[in-house]
Amino acid sequence: MVSTMPPVLDPVRLPYLLVFGGVTLACFGLATVLARQQTAAGERELTALFVAIGCWNACSVGLLLVPRQFAVRPLFAGSLLMAIVVSVVWLRFAQVYCGQDPLPIPGRRYLVIGALMAALVLPITNSLHGLVWTDITVQYRYNIPVFLAERGPAHHVLTGASYLFTFASVRCLAIRFWNARITRPAILSVLVGFGLSISANLLPVVSDLLIEYPPAVTAGGGAFGAFGVLVAVRSDLSGTVSIARRSVFDTLADPAVVVDTGGHVLAANEAFVQTFGDPTTGEPFTATNPGLARQLDADAIDRQTVQVDGEDDATHYSVIASPVGVDGTRGRSLVFRDISDLRSATRRLERQNEHLDELAYSAAHNLRNPLGVIDGYAGMIRSELDDVDDPSFDRDRVQGHVDKVAANSQRMEEIVTDLLCVTHASKADGEREWVSLGALAEAAMDAVNGVENLRLTVAEDGEVRSNPEQFEMLLSTLVRASRDRSGDEQVSVRLTASEDGFVFEDDAESIDEQDAEVFLSYGYATKYPGTGLGLAVARMLATSHEWEIDIDGSYDGLRVVVSGAAVRPATDTRS
Template sequence: MPWQSTPYVLLLFLSALVASLWAGYATLSVPAERRDRTVLAFVVLCLSAAVWAATYGIQLASTTLEAKLFAHRLLHVGAAITPSAWLAFALAYTGRGENLTPPVVAALTAVPVALVALLFVNPYSLALVDVGLATTGSLTRLETTLGPAYQFHLAFSYVAVIAGAALVVGNAFRSGGQVKRQAVLLICGALIPLALNVFEALSLPPFGTGPVNLTPVSLSLSTACFGVAMFRYRLLDLTPIASRVVVSEMDDGVVVVDADGTIVDVNPAAEAVVGEQQAAVGSAASARLPEYDRLETATDDVLVTREGPDGGRFLRLSRSPLRRDGETYGWVVLIGDVTTIEKQRRALEERNERLDAFAGVVSHDLRNPLSVISGYAELASETGDPEYFERIQSTTDRMTAFLEDLLQLSRQGETVTEFESVPLKEAVTSVEDDIADGDLTVVVDDAVVGAVVSADRVRFRQVLDNLVRNARDHADGPVTVTVGRLPDGFFLADDGPGIPESERESVFDVGFTTREPGTGLGLAIVRDVVEAHGWSIEATDGEDGGARFEIVGVEFVEADEHADPIDASSEVS
């Protein structure tokens, strides 16, 4: 087969070699487990450019119409797929790889495959209307008249190339100062083939008036630019590999920040904290994350609070460097939601504080009665006076009551176990029957009749028992306790001495009491059980001048005809 010699052939073969080498380097240098969509699309782009350049060189070197036409058809195996590969690479590189779904990949592949098939069979001149040879100087060229299918492919190719260039250039401009060299490479790689195509389409000198289409050469230059940016400057270690390979599916938020403090990438979980990715990328990290400056000097993680749809959230921030060859390219900020852990820690802290309070109460409230018992026991042994034995018995009863209250309070971690339907009136009646005191009268309003509370049956009865006993024990004589209904709860009010306004917040504290024999634990138990149900309690004035305790946030349910009756003899523990 005769060949014609031209420097363009050598240039095209050299371009094919460059693109092939980058495809091989990307395949060999990236481990199989890290070959994400970006690397795969880059390899396909390099191979398609290599096939295009090599077969175009063969077409130029050949001299017969048959050889040139056959090579022309073959070169489109690379040329037709290059725009689709270019757009796929741009999508994957800029963090939009999830858009490369099977239907999208099929659509990007369908047009090139259809064109290649039409070039070989060319029914109704859909791909090529006419072909012939033309001579420019000493170079014999193939001239073609394009059919409608080829024109459609050209339009598709320009849209794909322009869209891909826009994505890559936009991503490059959003990169921070640390990656300016990489950004220049990205912009050059995106714009060189696009600019050359404009020259070719408009026949503008110096590139648009020559006898050879230099687009395959420009694509080889683009692959070289992208290859250097990706593998020499490790751009894939910052964006997108840091997010796509490691953090895209993480529950914790991840913010990638360059060395100048500019956000360059955000994973979906972090958008709730720093805002949507498109708005956050390019912003100063300290503007989107005010605590970022603290991370620069902190020796440990930073705990911050945020308001969420379900209330306050606790977030733990940490920062780790992104280094390569001793150079720091940026930072990864991890944002972990530690709300559950932090609440548990604070609850444990509160419980430990309460245990410390127990120790003080126990040391005070048990030491004194034991001293009294010891003194009266000595007097009783000396005198045999029955009065001393009665005082010993009274003091012992007081200690027993104290220990029972202390046991109840120590079980607050087991306060609520299982909710069920509890009729309010029956629960109050069972408490009254259990106390059975001639000085105590319990009145239940009509509005309470039929009211059913969703509660832990045993602990709910404990609340009512302690409140009723509190009213009885603080009255100097007969006392009446009234139980009434509130829109979102109920109240217990007595006609006793009441609670001074200055002490209404303190009555729920462990150890607080206004009477000498009191343990100061009963209302503390009430508060803990009420809050464990998700309710709240407040002490206020009664209509008759006594104390009134309002419990709100209560969930009332429909009466359950099959609910177990309240056992008046059930033991409160």
């Protein structure tokens, strides 16, 4: 006997209605929310998925609310159609979200279209061929009518197609979620939902249900799996960026980390792990990387710079902070770019520019001196030539004037040569290589004129990592300083390699201790012989290598110490 109680209030029917009705309302509600904020790859397809699952569950609700023969066949047909539609939307969502085809088989598109058309046409025309179900009978359980469908071959084929599409999608999503560690817990929801969908076909065998048609029961499991995907998508690395951008994040050569609005670590790429260590996902960034966090302004949008101290020297990083999600509501991504080489090159260029400015000023000053001397002696020569017929004409005095003009002309030539060499060296390729100290010293001696009275000795040879052209000019400048102070005397020049540089010594005119630092400055030419540029050129070339150069004023002669260089024994054959 059929119960006289209203179907909705029937205590046996009510739990089914609560489950399927609740899932239906939840799916439509989630679809409405997603439709208003479609900012991530796949969210449009995910919205369609919840709509399809909602319609699928609505068919189950209809079977419970309208247990009448005229309504059963359309609702059965609708359940089968929506099962196929849901599996196809799953496939599309996985393709868009993961950026790859979940079902890479030949003719995939025709297979999908064929399954959809068959699910639409075959149930409608079933009365003509009976391929979907052969008969629909009624049984009474707990005094409630239950309709049973005798399934045909087309039903099994369509069910298999839906499971094929769904399995391919779930597999693709599971791999994607596993690769992003923050979404790994959501894999359980996806797999459980998929498992519930499959097990629905077995439920009628092991339990007496009010709905015996498997596609109608499967709808609940499909909703559970879709909700798990929603959780995974919304908690992914950024939640609002495409899979292409996430792939860039994972493969970015620069260290990168994503934190939420509360400062908790969401993800870090491999470069960040190798550079700064593996931060614990979910922990505050201030706890996992306190040294970096202290130097960063979490709310700043401009580039920031952080310094990481190492064993030998510090590494500097430029940090680019970008909002994650709409208006940064989900957090912030931080990309760290190593700018140590750039900072070093910038400082080197700044020093070179300062030195070149000083050099230009000094050269102008020093060129005026010999020009003034030449001009003065030229006037004296003209005056003497006016009296050439005078008995008091002194040819030797005129010759002395000519020698002064020639000497100052030579001095100007050397100043111009220094200017050209320094300018050329400052523009030379900055690549460095291992060069022999002794070999470059010999080349420097050959490059300087008038060094016949200098005797070079390499007390201890070595190889220095440097720019060969600039290094040879540095040594040439030191050799010229020895020549200018030697006069006509024999002078010994000695070079000795040290652990971090080399030492240049001569026994020519001594440098007063109070003048040691000044001797390295531009324009100091009045007290000691030279061009006026002198060792200031050597200082510029040394600092371009980031070396230190000093003069030992207590030495009897000239003693120049260069340090901060990379040196190895001359017998070392390493490349």
